[in-house]
Every structure is written in C-alpha cells, then in structure tokens.
Amino acid sequence: MAEVRGVEVVVCDVLGTMVDEPGGLRTALREAVPGADEASVDRWLTVWQEHVEQEIRRVNAGERPYADSGVLDREAAERVAGHAGLTDADAVARLAGRFPVVGLSNASRATLLRLNEHAGLRWHQALSAEDARVYKPSPEVYRLALTAAGCPPERVLMVAAHAWDLRGARAVGMRTAYVGRPVGDPPTPTDAFDWAVDGLDELAAALTEG
Template sequence: MPHPSEIEAVVFDVLGTMVDEPGGLRAAIRDAAPASDEDSLDELLAVWQDHVAHEQERIEKGERAYAESVTVDREAAHRVAERAGITDPTAVARLATASRRLSPWDDSAAGLARLARHFPVLGLSHASRAALLRLNAYAGLRWHQALSAEDARAYKPAPEVYRLALDAAGCPPERTLMVAAHAWDLHGAQAVGMRTAYVRRPGGDPPKDSDAFTWYADGLDELATTLTAER
C-alpha cells in the first residue's frame, strides 16, 4: 500500500459521494407529487434512477450520442411525471432541476476543507457544467477545481472522464487519488492507474470482497485522518 505522502492530488466523485443524491431526488419527487405514499415515492425514484442509468449506459456503448446531464434529467423528470400523473408544467420543470439542489452529507464540507489544506482537491462529476456550478453553491462544496464529464462528452467509467482530472491535476495517475462511494467508479479510476479510496455512503455501490482499493473509510473525517497523517 502506498504511503499517503505519495498522493499529490485528491479527486472526488460528487453525486452520492459528497451529496445525498437519492435523498435529494426523493424529496424533489415528494414536492412534485405530495399525495404519493412512501412506496410510491420509492417506485418513482427508481423510475428516475433507472432512466438515468440506462441512458448513460447507452451513451457509453455508443447506442446514443452524448447528452449532458441536464437533458437526461429532464427526460427522467418527464417519465416520473407521467407515472405520477403530474400535469403542472412548472412542477415538472422544477423537478427536472432537482440535481442542482442536493444536500451534502454531514461530513462533506468539513472533510473537504480539511483535505484542501494539504492537497489540491478536485470534483469530478456526471453533472453538466451548469448543474455542477449550482450544485456546488447549494451544497457549499468548495473545490480548487470542479470538473464536469460534459467536457469529455462521456460518462464514467469511460477513461476519458478520469483523464480530465489527471490533466487538471498535472501529476501521474499513481499519485492521484480518486474518492467515491461507488465501487464501479473506483474500478474506472483503477483502469487508468489512479489510486482509489472507497467512502461508505447510504445507497452507494459497496465493494466486493474481490475489490482491492487503496483505502477504505466510513466517512471523510476518517479518510482525512489517514491521508494527512505525518503531513
């Protein structure tokens, strides 16, 4: 295992890792369809998530031309509205921008600030440039640089998305750490040679026994303690 002193820059996934994406989307759906019960909200959230995952997979396979997150989220919102019987255009339009209003996890802002005192910290997100700008402002996430997959016209785990961060950081992949709550995201980072850190979050994609990430942590405070030891 490398020593933390070998890390020169830290890159973070944003959606799900730094902000509560499932919880925020569920709350937005509840606002748009207040009569829905808890089971219905779960079903509507699944409609949104399944659409986004399916379309990103189609883009990755070359079955669909790249579409930024704003477009895919708008499609998802219309699918949810159709299923829930939401007919108010204003409510649907607001629902389509729900990904701009996701609350941070309790340790996100403080953990990010703590690490930023020792490393350049970068966000690397599927969110479009415009959506990411507003999400960072809403959630109070202060990066040295925030990068959108829109600039690669691809979605993770496509290698060109991670190379955005490597190019911005200007250091070798083995000295660049990718932090995420999603094992699939860390697999993509490993494929381009990056170090990896899994942070446990509700609703994330937990690692399997066969996974071998560089570090594991239950939260950002624990990860910050590990990475800043002896620095």
C-alpha cells in the same frame, strides 16, 4: 490502511459521494406530489435512476450522441441539483487545506455550478464528464482529472462511494479510496482499493495527519 506517501491530488466523485443525490430527489418528489406515500416515492426514484443509468450506458456504447446530465434528468422528469443534500463539507475543507481537491462528476457543468453554489463545497476545480462527451467509468473522464492534476496517475487519489467508479479510476492507474454510503455501490471481495473508510472524516484524518 494504505500509505499516504505519494498522494499529491485528491479527486472526488460528486453525486452520491459528496452530495446525497437520492435524498435530494426524494425531497423533490415529495414536494412535487404532496401526500405521496413512501412506496410511490421509492418506485418513482427507481424509475428515474434506471432511466439515467440506461441512457449513460447508451452514450458510452456509442448508441446515442452525448447528452449532458441535465438533459437526462429532464428526460426522467425529476429535479436533483436544487435539492441535493450536503455531505461532509467540513471534511472536504480539511482535504483542500492539504491537497489540491478536484471534483469529477457525470453531472453537467451547469449542474455542478448549481451544486457548488448550493452546497458550498470547496473544490479547487470541478470537472464534468460533459467535457469528455462520455460518462464515467469511461477512461476519458478520469483522464480529464489526470490532465488537470498534472502529475502521474499513481499520485492522484480517486474518492468515491461507488465501487464501479473506483474500478474505472484504477484502470487508468489512479489510486483509490472507497467511502461508505448507504446508497453507494460497495466493493466486492475481488476489489482491492487503497483505502476503504466509513466516511470522509475518516479519510481526511488519514490523509492529513502528521
């Protein structure tokens, strides 16, 4: 386990890390199509995720003008924000009692507003990739958090359930903590993140003890 010394600000991914985005989408699909079997729900979920991921790649490659996550969600014809499942709000509150905590998400500003209202997550600030006009893992998005933190990147900890997200944070000098999630993107053997924990409770205990 890495040393806590030097960490001044904690930055958390939102979709998939702090809220259960796929779980929320499954709920929305079941509500939209009563009686649908699980195989159909799985198939529709895959179609939605592949569309959003493809369009994010196109935006980051300059093949498409920036469109916020709400537009991408509507294009995929699914609802996410109103049904997102809360994950580990108590752990976020404990972290917020010790560090400034910033949410950093590919979600639009409007989506983050609804998520915060729905989930009651205790951010000190929530930042959207909409302000950078690209999506993570583009470095411009992480720099939003570094500007907000007002301290060197080595004193800012990025927390996410997605190894690709943490690689993007490391590329701009941030420290990194992987939080295991069933639907996350786990590290590969070549990844060397500062922390790797099973849940936010474990990370909060490591960062706030003493």
